[in-house]
Amino acid sequence: MNMTGHPKEVLMRSCIQVRVLAVLSIVLFAIPSVAVASEDLASLSRVYTLTNLHPDEKNNRLYSVNYLQPGLIPVCSEVEIIKQGRKKFVFRLKKTGKTYSYLNHKQSAEPFEEHLTRFFGAACDQKKMDALGEKDKSGIRTGTVSLGMTKQGVIFALGYPPRLANPDPMSSVRWQYWTNRFNTKVIEFSDKGVVTAIIE
Numbered sequence: 001m002n003m004t005g006h007p008k009e010v011l012m013r014s015c016i017q018v019r020v021l022a023v024l025s026i027v028l029f030a031i032p033s034v035a036v037a038s039e040d041l042a043s044l045s046r047v048y049t050l051t052n053l054h055p056d057e058k059n060n061r062l063y064s065v066n067y068l069q070p071g072l073i074p075v076c077s078e079v080e081i082i083k084q085g086r087k088k089f090v091f092r093l094k095k096t097g098k099t100y101s102y103l104n105h106k107q108s109a110e111p112f113e114e115h116l117t118r119f120f121g122a123a124c125d126q127k128k129m130d131a132l133g134e135k136d137k138s139g140i141r142t143g144t145v146s147l148g149m150t151k152q153g154v155i156f157a158l159g160y161p162p163r164l165a166n167p168d169p170m171s172s173v174r175w176q177y178w179t180n181r182f183n184t185k186v187i188e189f190s191d192k193g194v195v196t197a198i199i200e
Contacts, residue, residue, distance in 0.1 A: 041116060042084045047091075048124045049077045051159040052143045060100045064108035064115050065162045068179045072143040073100075075156050076124035089116055109163040118160055129156055145185075151193045161187075 041047065055062045057071035073093060082099065083090040089102040089112075104112040129140060136153025139146055145154050151170065158177060161169050165176040175187045179200075188197040 041113075041120060042081050044122050046122065047079050047081055047120050048122070049073055049075055049079065050119055050121050050124050051075050051156050052140065053119065053159060054143060055100055060098065062100060062102045063105045064103065064110075064112060065105040065164065065178060066159045068158060068177050068185055074143075075129070075140060076126060079120065084116075086112060091120075107162075107164050109167075115163075128152065132156075145187055145195060145198060147195050147198070149195045151189060154187060154195065 052075050053062055053071075053073040054067065054069045055071040055073060056067075056069045062069075078094040079091040080094060081089075081091050087104045089104075090099065091102065092099045102116070104115075108115060129137070132140075132150065132153050135146060135148045136150055136156070139149050139153055139157040143157055145157055149157070154175070161175040161177055166172060169175055173189045173191065175189075177185045177187070179185055183200070186197075186199040187195055188199070190196050
């Protein structure tokens with residue numbers, strides 16, 4: 001550190017360096033905490049689904065682009081983690097004993113670990129679901145979307161819209177999901193966040 005020059009200049013440089021170091025320390029310590037939170041999913045004593053999941057029941061598969069397939073694993077279902085890797089997350093549904101592979105799709109547009117923590121966690125938000133209206137609750141029970149549902153209700157019912165087509169869904173009035181590689185389901189919302197159209 002160069003401490004030559006006028007005392008006021010030296011003091012100013014010192015203050016600036018201290019502030020820069022403080023900011024760097026916050027950034028450096030904050031980044032690992034995100035990674036630890038993602039990696040800690042496998043170390044939780046209990047793990048639950050945070051939204052409904054829509055698996056391919058024939059092949060016992062789900063994808064990180066959240067294909068809306070015919071199967072339904074209800075929100076708040078307890079699961080046992082069998083394996084967690086960078087490309088595959090394997091879990092067993094406690095209620096049925098059935099095992100599923102959750103695959104990291106190349107078009108998911110987000111780190112796989114980060115994605116998983118939006119769909120699995122230590123506790124589901126039952127209070128938030130209880131506070132929703134009957135249209136939302138009905139959609140959550142059946143894993144479907146209907147006119148009049150809110151954005152939060154749709155998230156619980158269908159899962160989060162894939163980041164590839166929806167980088168900032170909460171500020172958007174149009175969400176796009178895929179039911180498979182070729183077909184989409186588009187949900188349009190009013191400015192108040194209520195479903196006004198479903199396009200398939």
